[in-house]
Amino acid sequence: MKKVLSTFVLSLLLWSLFPSTGTAIPAFARKYGFNCNMCHAGFTKLNDFGQRYRDNGYQIPGQQGGEKTVFDQGPPLALRTSAGLSMYKQDTRTTNSFGIFGLDLLAAGVFHKDVSFLLIYTPRVDEPAGDFNGPGTGNNPAQLGGIESANIVFSNIVENALNLRVGRFEPAYHPFSSKRKYTLFEPYEVYAFATPTNSFVFDDNQMGVEVTGHLAGGFKYASGLVNGNGANPDNNNAKDIYLNATQTFGKGDGQTAGQRVGLFGYYGWQPVDLATSLPSPTGETSGTNNQPFYRTGIDGSFSYESLNLGVLFMTGTDNKQLNTLDSTKDYMFTGGFAELNWAGFMNDRIIVSLLYNWVRPPSYDASRKIDAYTAMVRYYLGDWSAVNVGLHAEYTFRRTGESPKVDEHLVAFVVDFAF
Amino acid sequence: MRMITIVAVVALLFLSQKVLAGDDPAKDPTSINVHVLGPEKLGGLPTVPVPPGNPQTTAKILLGKQLYFDTRLSKDNTVSCATCHDPAKGWSDAGPTSAGIKGQRGGRRAPPVSNAAYLPLQFWDGRAPSLEEQAKGPIQNPIEMGNTHDAMLRTVSDIPGYLEEFKAVFGTGPMTVDQVALAIAAFERTVVTTDSPFDRYVRGSKDALTDQETWGLEIFNGKGHCTACHWGGNFTDGRFHNIGVKPTDPAKPDLGRFEITKDPNDKGAFKTPTVRDASLRAPYLHDGSESSLESLVEFYNRGGDTDDPKLDPLIVPLALSTAEKSALVAFMKRAMVSLNPEVAKVRPIPPSALPK
Numbered sequence: 001m002k003k004v005l006s007t008f009v010l011s012l013l014l015w016s017l018f019p020s021t022g023t024a025i026p027a028f029a030r031k032y033g034f035n036c037n038m039c040h041a042g043f044t045k046l047n048d049f050g051q052r053y054r055d056n057g058y059q060i061p062g063q064q065g066g067e068k069t070v071f072d073q074g075p076p077l078a079l080r081t082s083a084g085l086s087m088y089k090q091d092t093r094t095t096n097s098f099g100i101f102g103l104d105l106l107a108a109g110v111f112h113k114d115v116s117f118l119l120i121y122t123p124r125v126d127e128p129a130g131d132f133n134g135p136g137t138g139n140n141p142a143q144l145g146g147i148e149s150a151n152i153v154f155s156n157i158v159e160n161a162l163n164l165r166v167g168r169f170e171p172a173y174h175p176f177s178s179k180r181k182y183t184l185f186e187p188y189e190v191y192a193f194a195t196p197t198n199s200f201v202f203d204d205n206q207m208g209v210e211v212t213g214h215l216a217g218g219f220k221y222a223s224g225l226v227n228g229n230g231a232n233p234d235n236n237n238a239k240d241i242y243l244n245a246t247q248t249f250g251k252g253d254g255q256t257a258g259q260r261v262g263l264f265g266y267y268g269w270q271p272v273d274l275a276t277s278l279p280s281p282t283g284e285t286s287g288t289n290n291q292p293f294y295r296t297g298i299d300g301s302f303s304y305e306s307l308n309l310g311v312l313f314m315t316g317t318d319n320k321q322l323n324t325l326d327s328t329k330d331y332m333f334t335g336g337f338a339e340l341n342w343a344g345f346m347n348d349r350i351i352v353s354l355l356y357n358w359v360r361p362p363s364y365d366a367s368r369k370i371d372a373y374t375a376m377v378r379y380y381l382g383d384w385s386a387v388n389v390g391l392h393a394e395y396t397f398r399r400t401g402e403s404p405k406v407d408e409h410l411v412a413f414v415v416d417f418a419f
Numbered sequence: 420m421r422m423i424t425i426v427a428v429v430a431l432l433f434l435s436q437k438v439l440a441g442d443d444p445a446k447d448p449t450s451i452n453v454h455v456l457g458p459e460k461l462g463g464l465p466t467v468p469v470p471p472g473n474p475q476t477t478a479k480i481l482l483g484k485q486l487y488f489d490t491r492l493s494k495d496n497t498v499s500c501a502t503c504h505d506p507a508k509g510w511s512d513a514g515p516t517s518a519g520i521k522g523q524r525g526g527r528r529a530p531p532v533s534n535a536a537y538l539p540l541q542f543w544d545g546r547a548p549s550l551e552e553q554a555k556g557p558i559q560n561p562i563e564m565g566n567t568h569d570a571m572l573r574t575v576s577d578i579p580g581y582l583e584e585f586k587a588v589f590g591t592g593p594m595t596v597d598q599v600a601l602a603i604a605a606f607e608r609t610v611v612t613t614d615s616p617f618d619r620y621v622r623g624s625k626d627a628l629t630d631q632e633t634w635g636l637e638i639f640n641g642k643g644h645c646t647a648c649h650w651g652g653n654f655t656d657g658r659f660h661n662i663g664v665k666p667t668d669p670a671k672p673d674l675g676r677f678e679i680t681k682d683p684n685d686k687g688a689f690k691t692p693t694v695r696d697a698s699l700r701a702p703y704l705h706d707g708s709e710s711s712l713e714s715l716v717e718f719y720n721r722g723g724d725t726d727d728p729k730l731d732p733l734i735v736p737l738a739l740s741t742a743e744k745s746a747l748v749a750f751m752k753r754a755m756v757s758l759n760p761e762v763a764k765v766r767p768i769p770p771s772a773l774p775k
Binding site: 031032033034036037038041047048049052061062063067068154192216217252253256257258303305306319343344345346347348363376 | 430452459460461462637638640641642644646647650655658682722723726728730731732733734735736737738740742743745
């Protein structure tokens with residue numbers, strides 16, 4: 001049985017490596033024979049065409065119904081990984097290491113007109129050093145195994161105006177995708193900021209349902225109902241709700257063309273009293289004494305020629321009963337980022353990005369105040385019909401806390417590879 | 420919780436109905452042909468599709484060629500098919516729009532005849548489902564050939580040379596306009612512009628393109644978004660798009676495909692032309708409003724010229740640099756031009772060589 005399985009897996013791999021064209025390429029680009037920059041302003045950031053393609057359920061807008069389905073094409077599989085050297089300095093201590101900094105296995109495609117899917121599996125990636133204990137979650141600092149995304153999309157229920165996504169997905173309340181940003185090491189800090197007790201992290205993908213749509217005049221909306229605690233089964237019976245609305249002025253979708261402004265809000269509940277038993281065979285628990293929290297913000301994306309400036313400001317409030325640091329007050333914080341990107345030189349072969357992140361927690365939690373400055377440059381090798389190799393250099397200076405302040409420097413040189 | 424369950428069940432029922440129902444049958448059969456076309460990879464042209472009702476024969480192709488170049492099909496003997504679909508001008512004309520009898524000009528320029536055999540629908544608005552149907556149209560268009568089918572048949576059937584050829588091709592019996600169309604369409608199916616530097620490049624001759632043209636191809640298939648519509652062997656999806664062309668007369672805009680389908684989504688939409696041999700047939704767009712490949716690329720780079728709510732979602736500003744635009748133009752200017760000798764050497768048949 002093991003032999004049959006291994007033969008099957010090997011065949012699948014070979015099949016994906018050598019499709020009918022004889023070239024190994026990512027799932028969507030392979031399907032059409034497109035260059036990656038049809039949809040990306042240098043992968044992984046989506047350009048306006050790519051955003052509309054995603055919003056249309058991975059179908060070229062206006063060509064749904066003529067799309068090849070997963071049954072008519074090669075295996076809809078793709079892979080992305082990045083490997084290289086990272087160097088880290090905190091005060092006087094320094095480290096450096098070669099490493100694999102991520103691995104995504106992707107499958108995506110169209111089942112039927114206006115019915116499509118996306119699956120992203122991130123396998124566990126261990127550091128080579130067996131004696132290293134990872135930060136808090138075990139002994140694996142690079143990547144834990146898990147399903148990052150697994151969702152099905154029903155598009156054009158009402159043409160352009162109503163699409164439905166069900167499963168685990170990157171929620172549309174992220175005005176800027178943290179999964180498709182240029183920097184590999186520096187996150188959007190305010191997305192990743194975790195407050196006391198609350199298992200909600202803005203950056204997480206979520207499980208639930210989401211409706212999205214494009215309306216007339218450049219207006220887009222998204223709204224969803226989700227568990228609110230990332231990949232996990234829900235820990236209470238109250239579902240979280242969110243809404244995102246954007247308006248784009250001028251042509252484009254506010255990605256790399258047009259000027260976009262938006263509002264977003266997330267309202268959720270977290271249990272103060274966690275259930276001590278497991279009432280459901282599917283994993284969820286019925287925590288009680290649910291207390292509210294919310295995140296709201298504004299964002300803008302402004303483009304001029306090959307330059308794009310993205311800005312986001314967010315406030316967060318957790319009910320005081322979720323605040324283990326000071327239970328007399330709601331936990332309130334603000335944060336945001338400003339990101340200036342330039343994409344250019346012959347089919348956007350070069351990307352330059354400057355990113356400033358800040359997070360301002362309450363004064364009694366000042367040790368988690370963050371200011372981070374990042375510079376990044378990428379160069380993409382060759383036009384290999386959707387095989388993409390990016391040479392990536394990134395530097396971040398990150399300062400946390402007030403007294404004492406902790407200064408960190410991270411430099412990385414990475415080959416970012418997708419096919 | 421109960422509310423969520425009810426909403427979920429209703430949504431799933433609705434969606435399952437949508438999936439099980441499949442595609443809505445289009446009312447217009449010609450539009451079905453177009454909308455089942457899926458994006459195909461760029462590459463060489465496949466074998467020309469020939470309808471079973473009009474098989475290719477040497478005699479029929481020759482007859483069609485003679486008719487194609489014969490001005491006697493028009494009312495005043497001044498306009499032939501080739502007047503507007505001139506092989507020397509990329510099988511189109513000098514434009515900006517096409518001139519018919521007495522110098523009358525229509526609102527659109529002549530779409531190229533080259534590779535039209537691959538298109539499921541003909542004319543800028545797709546009103547003809549075949550080359551045969553298309554060939555009949557201009558003869559009786561008052562500002563093109565200005566004739567009637569009956570008058571044209573009387574003229575042609577008075578020419579003994581044609582009578583003999585029609586008899587040889589179609590047998591005995593009265594000459595019909597359908598036979599004229601069959602012959603012209605048979606000739607047009609031979610106008611296939613293959614063997615361009617691009618074709619040689621994809622066949623493996625990597626030096627068939629210059630470095631700049633190779634960049635251009637990459638941009639054509641990437642940042643330029645050109646292949647979103649100009650895909651496949653013929654560099655066209657055969658579909659209809661509103662790309663933001665500013666109407667010449669805003670009070671009476673050309674509504675394009677909408678005139679045929681009456682679908683509001685088709686307002687201002689015109690058929691995607693092939694890019695093959697594009698550099699031979701300036702000016703560009705359905706109304707000839709862009710005079711050169713350079714200005715055409717600028718047009719797309721700014722995302723069209725209108726804020727029409729029906730603007731195709733594929734049209735977005737591209738932020739191409741000067742070097743990227745030049746590379747794109749270089750690719751289209753030389754690398755897409757056919758070197759196929761059979762087509763390249765097609766010359767008009769002079770009146771003296773036409774049947775007498």
